Amino acid sequence: MALRLKQIRRAREGSPWTGLWAVVAKEMADHLTSVRMRILEVLIALTAFGTVYAAILRLRSTVGQDPFLFLRLFTTEREPLPAFVGFLGFLVPLVAIALGFDAINGEFNRRTISRVLAQPIYRDALLFGKFLAGFFTLALVLTTIWLLVMGLGLLTLGVPPRGEEVMRSLWFLVATIFYGGIWLALALLFSIVFRQPASAALASIAVWLFFTAFWGMIADVLAQVLRPVRFGFPQEVLAQAQLGLALTRLSPNALYSEITLALLHPTVRALGLLLPIQLQGAILGTPLPLRQSLLLIWPQLTGLIAATILLFALGYVLFQRQEIRA
Amino acid sequence: MAELVIETKGLTKRYGDLVAVNGLNLRVKKGEVFGLLGPNGSGKTTTILMLLGLTEPTAGTVRVLGFDPVRQPLSVKARVGYLPEQVGFYDDLTARENMFYIAKLNGLRRDEMYKRVEQALEQMGLTDVADRRVGTFSRGMRQRLGVAEVLLKQPQLIIMDEPTQGLDPEAAREFLEIIHNLKAEGITVLLSSHLLYQVQEVCDRVGLFHQGRMVLEGTVKELAQRVLGSAYRIRLKADGPVPALEKALRDLPNVVRLNRSDTNVYELEAKSDVRAEAARAVVEAGGKLLGLDIEEPNLDEIYTRYFSEQG
Ligand SMILES: Nc1ncnc2c1ncn2[C@@H]1O[C@H](COP(=O)(O)OP(=O)(O)OP(=O)(O)O)[C@@H](O)[C@H]1O
Numbered sequence: 159m160a161l162r163l164k165q166i167r168r169a170r171e172g173s174p175w176t177g178l179w180a181v182v183a184k185e186m187a188d189h190l191t192s193v194r195m196r197i198l199e200v201l202i203a204l205t206a207f208g209t210v211y212a213a214i215l216r217l218r219s220t221v222g223q224d225p226f227l228f229l230r231l232f233t234t235e236r237e238p239l240p241a242f243v244g245f246l247g248f249l250v251p252l253v254a255i256a257l258g259f260d261a262i263n264g265e266f267n268r269r270t271i272s273r274v275l276a277q278p279i280y281r282d283a284l285l286f287g288k289f290l291a292g293f294f295t296l297a298l299v300l301t302t303i304w305l306l307v308m309g310l311g312l313l314t315l316g317v318p319p320r321g322e323e324v325m326r327s328l329w330f331l332v333a334t335i336f337y338g339g340i341w342l343a344l345a346l347l348f349s350i351v352f353r354q355p356a357s358a359a360l361a362s363i364a365v366w367l368f369f370t371a372f373w374g375m376i377a378d379v380l381a382q383v384l385r386p387v388r389f390g391f392p393q394e395v396l397a398q399a400q401l402g403l404a405l406t407r408l409s410p411n412a413l414y415s416e417i418t419l420a421l422l423h424p425t426v427r428a429l430g431l432l433l434p435i436q437l438q439g440a441i442l443g444t445p446l447p448l449r450q451s452l453l454l455i456w457p458q459l460t461g462l463i464a465a466t467i468l469l470f471a472l473g474y475v476l477f478q479r480q481e482i483r484a
Numbered sequence: 485m486a487e488l489v490i491e492t493k494g495l496t497k498r499y500g501d502l503v504a505v506n507g508l509n510l511r512v513k514k515g516e517v518f519g520l521l522g523p524n525g526s527g528k529t530t531t532i533l534m535l536l537g538l539t540e541p542t543a544g545t546v547r548v549l550g551f552d553p554v555r556q557p558l559s560v561k562a563r564v565g566y567l568p569e570q571v572g573f574y575d576d577l578t579a580r581e582n583m584f585y586i587a588k589l590n591g592l593r594r595d596e597m598y599k600r601v602e603q604a605l606e607q608m609g610l611t612d613v614a615d616r617r618v619g620t621f622s623r624g625m626r627q628r629l630g631v632a633e634v635l636l637k638q639p640q641l642i643i644m645d646e647p648t649q650g651l652d653p654e655a656a657r658e659f660l661e662i663i664h665n666l667k668a669e670g671i672t673v674l675l676s677s678h679l680l681y682q683v684q685e686v687c688d689r690v691g692l693f694h695q696g697r698m699v700l701e702g703t704v705k706e707l708a709q710r711v712l713g714s715a716y717r718i719r720l721k722a723d724g725p726v727p728a729l730e731k732a733l734r735d736l737p738n739v740v741r742l743n744r745s746d747t748n749v750y751e752l753e754a755k756s757d758v759r760a761e762a763a764r765a766v767v768e769a770g771g772k773l774l775g776l777d778i779e780e781p782n783l784d785e786i787y788t789r790y791f792s793e794q795g
């Protein structure tokens with residue numbers, strides 16, 4: 159199969175991206191005018207407004223003392239509301255899934271697929287165009303929210319953000335967009351696998367739920383089974399904890415929360431297990447420079463992106479092999 | 485010899501054990517209207533998908549307008565219009581918006597795009613409804629919108645899969661008229677249908693499909709001649725002495741068969757158009773000619789007869 163694909167690829171005329179931007183433009187226009195997206199946008203905006211406003215009420219007292227005041231906008235919680243990042247952790251997957259779950263099966267159900275693919279474009283352009291359109295829409299929505307939060311902070315806190323804060327929150331924005339990308343790629347994959355959009359949406363949400371609610375527990379149990387602590391040696395405890403952590407990191411949610419942690423809390427010096435030896439020479443409580451924090455999250459960020467590419471590639475292969483009769 | 489627009493050699497498509505298209509040799513000439521006819525599941529759609537490069541053949545070769553759809557799908561699809569079976573549109577968009585999208589996929593420049601879209605809408609009589617959501621369109625309007633969209637790329641060849649399916653008789657007749665006009669513009673048309681009688685008028689040549697094979701090919705007349713033995717059926721109504729009239733008609737050259745279906749109605753099967761001779765014969769035998777009709781050979785009949793003979 160792979161060989162045959164390669165042969166076709168070599169012999170194919172023209173660029174696989176012919177027509178890509180036409181697809182992106184149409185799909186983005188669809189997303190931005192759809193009722194589905196309107197509802198989700200309003201939902202996110204309200205959440206952002208509510209949580210950030212609550213944060214501001216608490217932060218007012220510390221203006222002038224906290225060097226990372228603007229980052230606190232995202233992370234400060236005020237009972238009963240969790241912090242904004244907490245909400246993003248599940249709103250972003252929701253939006254991403256909403257952008258992708260009927261991408262391909264929708265074309266089949268409307269019987270537009272054969273008409274579109276009878277135009278001088280490759281399937282690549284349709285699939286990648288749909289992904290990009292979802293990705294750009296996600297980026298647009300999240301950037302708007304980011305601006306809203308920063309603007310709100312500027313107005314109410316009365317101090318401008320420092321360059322470091324802007325940069326850190328921008329990186330946080332980028333990471334959030336890529337976190338959405340992985341769920342978008344998953345929804346797109348399911349939209350190829352399942353003919354019914356409802357099945358694709360449910361399957362996507364099931365995966366999300368699995369990682370959000372169950373994977374942490376399962377990782378713990380697996381670690382206990384695979385690396386049991388028999389004699390109580392520190393090495394055993396360490397091995398178990400390390401395996402547990404590695405397994406946990408298979409979840410995009412875990413990767414994303416580590417990224418948020420390192421970016422929005424500059425004092426975090428390491429992710430995961432911290433051995434005393436790693437703390438030698440470090441002054442606890444001093445913030446890390448942005449460069450160091452970025453180095454810290456680099457594996458997590460590239461992991462998210464790699465998983466996105468993997469899911470997309472899987473969808474691509476399946477889509478290339480699909481019979482397109484309506 | 486006229487230029488070949490479509491040429492396939494030994495074209496075959498297998499789905500597992502099932503052979504959907506079996507060793508098809510199809511040749512369609514420029515400017516022709518060719519009908520792929522056959523019952524459900526006989527391989528018409530599969531053939532069309534292979535012609536467009538939307539499905540890969542298992543074996544055999546295809547040339548469409550001189551291009552190989554497997555290797556050069558973009559060249560083929562830029563020149564060939566395709567109207568799929570039960571054509572679908574983005575129901576939330578207007579007719580015009582749907583067409584803009586297709587125009588952009590074809591890489592048309594802005595000014596050219598506006599010009600061609602208006603022209604095509606006009607040609608299909610859709611200008612008045614161009615800004616209505618396609619969701620509100622009737623089946624017939626969708627079908628015409630499908631043709632309008634196909635015209636955007638100014639195709640040399642248009643392939644239509646079951647274009648008259650689901651249309652009422654009036655709309656179907658109008659649609660066949662559209663095909664006539666396309667042919668008049670010099671566009672080659674390949675259409676498929678399982679309603680043989682509906683398309684036989686519009687097709688220059690037809691190929692009859694059966695279980696993945698093209699079992700018969702030619703003009704409707706040729707097929708009638710081959711299968712029914714005689715291509716012309718003449719209905720003649722005349723008063724007068726029956727035995728004398730019967731003998732006179734039977735003795736006409738080229739007449740193969742004679743039936744009397746009513747006291748004064750005679751049905752002739754002949755190898756040529758013998759209407760003039762028949763009229764003279766009736767008068768000479770002392771009869772009074774009341775009516776004279778020629779019946780086109782019927783594809784349904786050809787098909788039925790062919791398969792009853794094949795067993
Ligand atoms: N993806 C597929 N997998 C397996 N078999 C298939 C597939 N697509 C088509 N077939 C089979 O191939 C045969 C030919 O199908 P095709 O759609 O070409 O027929 P058709 O002449 O267009 O029929 P219809 O008049 O119903 O449209 C059928 O028996 C069909 O069941």
Ligand SMILES: [Mg+2]
Nearest residue numbers: 528529569645
């Ligand atoms: Mg068919």
